[in-house]
Amino acid sequence: MDPRFLKREALARPLRPKEPEKPKPFTIFDIRNMGLRFRKKPDSPQETKLPKIVQHRGTSENSKRKFSSRDQNKTLLEPYPSELVFQNYPLGKVCEMPLLLRNRGKVTRLVRVTMDSSPYFKLVGPNGVCHQIPAGSFCTIKILFIPEGSKSLFLQDHFHELVCICEREKFTVPIRAIGARPILDFPDQLDFSSCPVNHSTQKTLLVRNTGNLEASYSLSTESPFTVSPATGTLDIGEAMQVTVEYHPREIGHHSTSLAVHCDIVDEDTHTRLHGKAKDFNIGLEKYSLEFDKTYLTLSSQRTMLIHNRTNITARFQWKAFATEVEEHPQKI
Known part of the structure; x- marks a missing residue:
């Protein structure tokens, strides 16, 4: 017999659909294991x-x-x-x-x-x-x-x-x-990542009182971080916005804690604050200017450019000294 004919016959033969498997009936052992599986709570506190x-x-x-x-x-x-x-x-x-x-x-x-x-x-x-x-x-x-x-x-x-x-x-x-306590759900840490030096970066937190008592709170932190509002009252189930500001004066890493104190609770809770300050592409076109010769009672002018190649708005001020540390002795 011609082998090509066998090949055509094999291709023309329809495939038989696979019958679905019939579900097995439940036994008393399956029901018992199912009950144990639903009752088991490995992660229960x-x-x-x-x-x-x-x-x-x-x-x-x-x-x-x-x-x-x-x-x-x-x-x-x-x-x-x-x-x-x-x-x-x-x-x-x-x-x-x-x-x-x-x-x-x-x-x-x-x-x-x-x-x-x-x-x-x-x-x-x-x-x-x-x-x-x-x-x-x-x-x-x-x-x-x-x-x-x-x-x-x-x-x-x-x-x-x-x-x-x-x-x-x-x-x-x-x-x-356990007696009634106010609980303010601050995060464990707040990271500002990389921010421009001498520039304010803010982050807003939505804080809720998840406890069963009204919270009379006070918030405190250290420079270069600030927090507002520093004090207030939050009722049960209510939420508020807390703004944390990072304003570094020097380049480098900064880390401190945000202390949350409630009048009723003896122990304070702390949120770790992290930030990194570095120079961004903001500067002068020229760092030296040479003026033309002029006569007495006359003036000579030159124009200089300040470039800001970042996505933030830079506020500047002309000062005689580069840092506040150098400027402070001159003010005294």
């Missing part, structure tokens, strides 16, 4: 940590044999979150937060949850009640925070702890209430 054991119990021989295979530094129950933190709360409104105690073992455990008397924190339900937690399961403990009192209470941090006692150990879960 509230990472679960085992609490510190404050007292070991179960000192009898039976208890020693019972727990000999376990790590004595790990608790039988795992609290989540590992620390209860109340924040951004309104004054006078009761806040509630749940605590989960998970049984990490393979047998049912009994735990007694207690809390010392406090004017701000309270357990929901009777104090010192025993809870029975099956293996792999958990129980929910609810804690109340009652921020009642004067405004000074609203500004303070409060600390307490929850005590959990099981058959082998006694451990605590810290409780913390």
